[in-house]
Every structure is written in C-alpha cells, then in structure tokens.
Amino acid sequence: MSGAAKKTSTAGGFLQGKVDMTHGSGGRAMAQLIDNLFIERFDNEFLRQGNDQACLAVPAGRLVMSTDGHVIDPLFFPGGDIGSLAVHGTINDVVMSGATPLYLSAGFILEQGLALADLEKIVSSMADAARQCGTPIVTGDTKVVEKGSGDGVFITTTGIGVLPEDIHISGDRARPGDAILLSGSIGDHGIAIMSSRENLEFETSIVSDSAALHTLVAEMVAAVPAPAIHCLRDPTRGGLATTLNELARQSDVSMSLWESEIPVKASVRAACELLGLDPLYVANEGKLVCICHPDHAQTLLQVMQNHALGIDAAIIGQVNDDAHGFVQMQTAFGGSRIVDWLAGEQLPRIC
C-alpha cells in the first residue's frame, strides 16, 4: 500500500496516540501506519513496491531459512530492545549454518493501547539493526489484538541466507576429539533483563550482549578449510548448558568442560549469586559456540579474539567418545559435575 491517506499526526517526529483496533482492520488507519512508519523506516525497494510479497534476487547456492518469535519483557532493556533483538536473533540463527544472511521478514502482533511512540522507537531500532547488517526487511505483516490478549508487541522475524556448497555445519557433526570454543562471556543478556525487571542496580551496569554475529562467523569460515568447523550454535534460551546438551544429543557424543575457562563477567557472576541463578543456564544473545576439528582450534580462537565480538573467546572443553550424551564439567576447585538439561523454568520471556 502506498500513500493511501493523510499522514498520522506527528509532533517532533514521533507518532502520537496509541494502537487501536482500526490499525489491524485492513483499512485506512492500517495503511497509514504501514506507509508512515514501517515502509518509511525500513525503507527499501522491496517494501516500496507495496505488494503482499517481496520478489528477491538470490545468488546460486543452497538456501537457509530460520524463524524466531520475540516476546521479551520488558520491551526496552540495557543494550537493546525487542526490535534490535528480533533482527540480531534471526540473523544469528541463519549464520549458525555458515550462511550469509540476505533478507528478513517481520510480523508484528500489537496490543491495543501500545503507545505509537514506543512502536516507532522499536521500528527505528529494527531498521538501524537491519541496515548495519545489510539485511533489509523486505516484507511484513501487522495484526492488532485487544488489550489483555497480547503484551505490548510481539515480533516474529524470519531470515533467509545463502550457503556455499562446501559448507556443512550442523548440530550432528561434533566428533570425539573436537575442541569446544565459546566466543565470550555468558549470562550478560539474561541478567540484563532480570536486572531491568527487578529494578536491580549493580556497581557495574550489566548490558545485554545482543549483537549480530554474521561478520564473526564469516571470518571464522574464511580462516579454515570448509570441513574444519563442525558445529555452530548461539546459546540463547536455556544458556550454554542447554546448547551443549542439544549438540551432544544430536551428535551422540559426550563433552568435558573446564569451568575456569568459561568467561563470566564478575558483575554477572555476582548478580547470579544474588538471584540464585547459574550462569550456565542464562540466555545469551550475542555469543556462539563453535565445535571444530582440534587441528584448527587455535586458528579459530585467534580469529575470534581479533574480532570485536570475540575478544574474550576461549577454548572451554572437548568432545569425548561416549554416546551417553553427558556434558561434564571440571569445576574451578578440581571437582567434577554433570551439566544437565534445564529441568524447570529459568527466566520467562527472555527473548
């Protein structure tokens, strides 16, 4: 839809008023919202065509597709908001295959009563994140639900990317003897959210690590032969422990970790102790786990440490030949513990 009606009133560049049911009815109000906010901020040739679908040029190669719903509470938090998170999160899921991300779609479910100024901030944040990553938001959708049937805004992003023929990175490719690398400190995102919810303040402010990992992955993939990287995964909900258990199960292997090698910021560790949380299970939104052939571990470690998003990267363990699928950890005090699946609920609506 293009230029369907008069602009929604603005003051100082911000939309005024609140989302109401007419914004979801398919009529004039919805057309205005789409034109004046979404199309204007996301600003690309695909959206400006005004069709219900986007026609895209895709280079030769296999395609990768991933989708993520975002229901984070609160909508705005230290280090980001639901908009930037939605862009980063889906880009990361695409690049964990080794693919280059190309395009995103975004579906919004708005709750009646949401301040349009808040929606504008979120959309601007998404637009900035998408532009920085070179992945335009090419198609979208908006639905509105009554107050009490939603919570502010939910965003579902879907990403597609292109994967070269010789890259085969998958959760079932971990092999005994492989090195396990982690790109940086764990727990930052989950603790930033919890601190925001609980209005906690710490001596050092804890900020979400929400970031797009596409350039980091691209450098890693370029630095080693194609078969060297076996697995890549971003440890989001359920944290590092959940991701490693998933990979161990998919690959029918076990893992040994060295607790002293796993980077945890002092402020995050302190907050976890205060809140009764284990950093191993706390969500991250700008970190990756890499499982690789041991011959290439040092090369990959250096590539990661030379990248802004991998400064604190470390080799945190290795893959063992034991089909029980256990993830064991040698603790800082020399003992040993099993790092099991997350049994209950950790932190709701963390992403």
Next chain:
Amino acid sequence: MSGAAKKTSTAGGFLQGKVDMTHGSGGRAMAQLIDNLFIERFDNEFLRQGNDQACLAVPAGRLVMSTDGHVIDPLFFPGGDIGSLAVHGTINDVVMSGATPLYLSAGFILEQGLALADLEKIVSSMADAARQCGTPIVTGDTKVVEKGSGDGVFITTTGIGVLPEDIHISGDRARPGDAILLSGSIGDHGIAIMSSRENLEFETSIVSDSAALHTLVAEMVAAVPAPAIHCLRDPTRGGLATTLNELARQSDVSMSLWESEIPVKASVRAACELLGLDPLYVANEGKLVCICHPDHAQTLLQVMQNHALGIDAAIIGQVNDDAHGFVQMQTAFGGSRIVDWLAGEQLPRIC
C-alpha cells in the same frame, strides 16, 4: 532437538495437560513438546535434522517471500482453524506473485494454560494443510507467555516460493481497459467467524472459504502468455473493496464494478444484513482478484470456472483511465456508488 527425553504423557493419542511456562524455557519440557508434537506431525527431513535453521535446495529463478501473523478468534471455526488458515494464508500471499510455493516456517506464541490437546489439533491441521499443498514446514519456533499476555495461540508463518523469470505480476501493473476477475463468492470467511463468535445459526451453514490457491494460480498462469496477468491479490482483511482500492492506488487507475456480477451467497447476504455488514468489506481466505489484459479475460475466466476453487468466478468490472484512484460500482438497481477505503474497524481478529 531430537529424542531429548521421555515422551509427554498421552492418552488415546492426545497430549494431556496445559501449556506452562517451562514449555518456553529452552529446557526439557520444551524439547519434549518440539519432538513429540511439532517434529512428529510436520515430519520432514529438514526438521528432523534438529538445527535452528533449515538448509534448503531452491531451483534457479527469483525468490518470493511473504509473512503473515494469525491471531484469529476463535481458534476453531466452521471450515478450518488457526493452523490451516496460517498455512493457506501464507501460501496464498506467495502465489499471488505467480510463484510456486516451496517451504514454510511457523512461529508459535502460546499462552500459558492453553490445552495441549487443542495445540495438537492445530498442529495436526497445519501438517495436513502443508502436506496437501506440498510445502513442508521446515523450521519453527515456540515461545510461551503468561496467562493474560496472549490469547491461546498466535501463529506467524513465512513462505518462500520460486518465480520464473518471465512472470511480472504486481499491484502496480493494472492498466486502463483491463478486466477485473473474481474467483468466487465474497464474505464467506468473515461471516463464518462472526457466526461462530456470536453463536448465530442460519438455515444454510456458513463455512470459511479458507483454501490454498496455488493450483488455481498455476493453471491460470499456464493458460495465457506471461504478460497477460497484470495483478493477483487475495482479498483478506477489509475485503474485496480494500483490495481493489489498494490496487487502484498502486497502479494509479480507477475501476468500475458491476454489483450484479459480484457473487455473494444468499446465506452470507442475509447474515450481512442481520449483522449490519457490507459483504464488500468482509474478509475472504480462499478467493483471488485477477486483473488482466482484456484479450485474455475469457480464457482466464474459463480456467477459473473449471477449477474447484473458481466455480463461481466472474468478470466483475474493468480498469479505467482516471488517476483519481476511485473504485465505483454500478449497483444492482442501476445507480452508482463509490466503494471507498474501509474507514473504521470492520471485524477484529478475522485472520
């Protein structure tokens, strides 16, 4: 995630219990739900890999991408449910470009307390619809929100399809003299939903027309030269009137319609009168508008009428050379009225 833990308890093949917050935490309960319900029902090689993204083979050609959020209330209605609707709706958005649909993704936002048996029915319905359409659901996501922050289940589907090089169907391609074709009766879906909500019963039961239009579009595209079909669009939210106003605006043209040619089921007309609704603005979920070069109108009409989903197809108007963008209608009584944009709210949460 594959085979992560014991199966969730079943009785008579249905999952028991309700969605709780652990189903969204990334831990064991979520893994079980994904394995025992989503992967089992959607049942394809991509999902069974267990990665966060799907690696797909795509034939040469341009790609089409479309996304749709579904917040329909009630979840189950005559003629379908939110699951089948989510599959049909996104397939339709993809095929309105003339593309062949290939793959779908599905993101679920579940409200705490939703009966797992209901979720199972919805997922089974999606799986059946996807299978019938030949478009597997290759990747997905599940989030859980607290009771009162959602409403049962919301589903966002994204579809990708492939478009041959010589097809250029777009909302801005309507030209003066073009014929406007409609594939069948309008208002069925919206009235089926309203009847369901208001517990209304009519002499003839009114059923949603929710259906995937990919084979109808494929036959239409195959029957005429590539440049003949200018526009295709499915008249969903806001109805036929909204879709025609969108197309008129995108193409900078006006349109004339003949009311007597627009098919409306007698039961739907009666229900509209009872409910104070105009069928022109009521949502459809299994119909399409086609704007084509007049030389090919009869051919396309016959192709549509020969298809199960186009039996009541009709030529309902023509495109005029007037950049004001008006859609005018010659009424059944010989008068004339403007068919304007939908001004307010018609029917909330209709799709």
